[in-house]
Amino acid sequence: MNELSMNTLNIVSLAVSFGVLIIGLVAWYFVNRASVRASEQIALLEALLEQQKRQSALLRRLCEEKAPMSFAMETDNARDDEDGLVRLVAER
Template identity: 50%
Template sequence: MLNEVANGAAGAGLLIGIMLVGLVAWFFITRASVRANEQIRLLEALLDEQKRQNQLLIKLVGARQVPAEDNNETDFIRLIPER
């Protein structure tokens, strides 16, 4: 009888241990997921801000653009691809 109680307690202890390991793993996976989602949100906000800044810059350059002289330097600049 004592042997059966010990086996039951060991099984319950093993089950509790597995549950604790599962909860700890779940906590860290959820935490990493939340951080990744926050970083994605911040990167998207940064991208939107950069797009707005680029549009403003294009407007400013377009408003102040001086006719370029016809020389080889401007032709070379046109060959560089835009990223």
């Protein structure tokens, strides 16, 4: 009878060990999956940041090129206003 309780105790101990192992593996899977997804999101955000920096640099260059032209357009508009010409956009 003593041998029967020792065998049962060994089996229960083994079952608990396997249960803890399974729970640990499942927890590791979800933590690892979340970590990989976070890493992918960080990589995408870094790529987005790089594209925004390029767009900002391009926009600055375009604004610098347009600045002299806008001054010339303002003088032309002032001349048109002095002539009494008013330009209207037809509505549909």
